[in-house]
Amino acid sequence: MLDTSTLERESRACEFLWVDLMPDPDVSMLNAVLDAYEVCRVRELHHVSSAIRLHAPPFVCFEVDDPDTRVFDSLMRVRNDHPELPVLVITGRDSIVVATWAVRLKVWDLLVKPVRHEELNETLSSIASIRRERDTAVVSNALSASSSSSGSQPCNRPGPPKRTLAAISHLHAHFACRISLETVAAACRLSPSQFCRVFRKDHNVSFCQYLLCFRMNRARELLERENMLVKEVAYAVGFTDLSYFTRSFKRHFGVCPAAYQEGTRRYAAG
Template sequence: MNDTATLERACCAREFLWADLMPDPGASMLNAVRDACEVCRVRELHDVSSAIRLHEPLFVCFEIDDPEARVFDFLMQVRNDHPELPVLVITGRDSTLVARWAMRLKVWDLLVKPVLHEELNETISSTAAITKERDAAVMSYTLSSSVSSSDPKSRNRTDPLKRTSAAITHLNAHFACRIDLESVAAVCGLSPSQFCRVFRKEHHVSFGQYVLCFRMNRARELLEHENMLVKEVAYSVGFNDLSYFTRSFKRHFGVCPAAYQAAARPVI
């Protein structure tokens, strides 16, 4: 199949990690893709962290039948320990709770069963390919989007109307506040799970990644031009956790915000 060939090209350099948390391993969707590329499969949550350190995978996929609090807690731990690692979630339950957690955890994509094999292969292939140039591609996209979003004439001239365009408008107006997935999805006339899928398809990044990069760009502008403390910048662009803001900024720009601000200010 063409999907399998594409998957092989995308994943040939490095394997990815599949956390199979299904009660019956025979029911896992990994059976549809594991021959297409190198996959490391783990069946227990406590094996995930060591597998990430050992294999340095392109990304991690969690397949969950019925999400539990302990699974969400562990996902949060993985995101905190490996913020640069894309995470896919495949779940058997379509609920607002799952979508909210996906947003909070900033997962790369959320798939709700039933999932066609072609859709799964396409998701894995695109995630593997995008991951290889993740930082440069995402930042370039966000920077150009920020410019076009602030210039309605330019946006209307270059971009077709998207189903999630209202979400970008909402983000421009409320990026300094808490962004509620359910509210943003409602603005676009979609359910939370539909919104996650459509936004990823239209913008080539998850909504969580888009929001993060949008805020990073705004923070950089403030550090360059405003006489503000780093913590004030963090709060003004929607971060409540200064340490998380610092880690995110350094991951995006290669330097901590305080050092960036010092370098950006003119020498007197």
């Protein structure tokens, strides 16, 4: 399992970032989806940038009844600093000004209240699914490049970036153990904050996402090839929380690990 550090908070505490600018948090639409997602809630605009840096969320949702200049400026800052980050805006004001800003800032979607819970869930699921597919593809490509570097490799074929190679080596050797951000950063002779920036620049994903994808792929292999209980697989790839492992596996592959294992056994038997 990940150490209780920035690395763990990034992976476990934030499936997305919700900027709740409602005067009363009890009326926020976030309350309708809290049971389905692990959300980082921000109530102040000046906390948005630091929350994005800390949690690296897959996407951001702004909920505000009546957007003003401060909200638009914050949205613009997010889009400029993180152009790859999808942004959903939920507002209670239906006006040409808001629509124009949404188009200009290239937000993912604009929902105007009243919004049905079904519509909100469909929108969140759509954004999460597309981001998950993109991130999985990016991480899988990075993992393939890293794996190929351990064998024979032509001299003209680029290997993994040298600045973070020590972290990748540590991950491959110790993925079943507790891994802290400080440990892998020190292995690369970088501070934790420097390491986060360098790793994301080199691999296009955070180290935490890379590690989670590696563990999920290893878990899938064990479920396919080994006669192991699901909890044994979870522990073998570095999880001590079985429920978190099950949720992570289902989000990653679209099916819970027990069902996946049963399906592979039936296929092999048939």
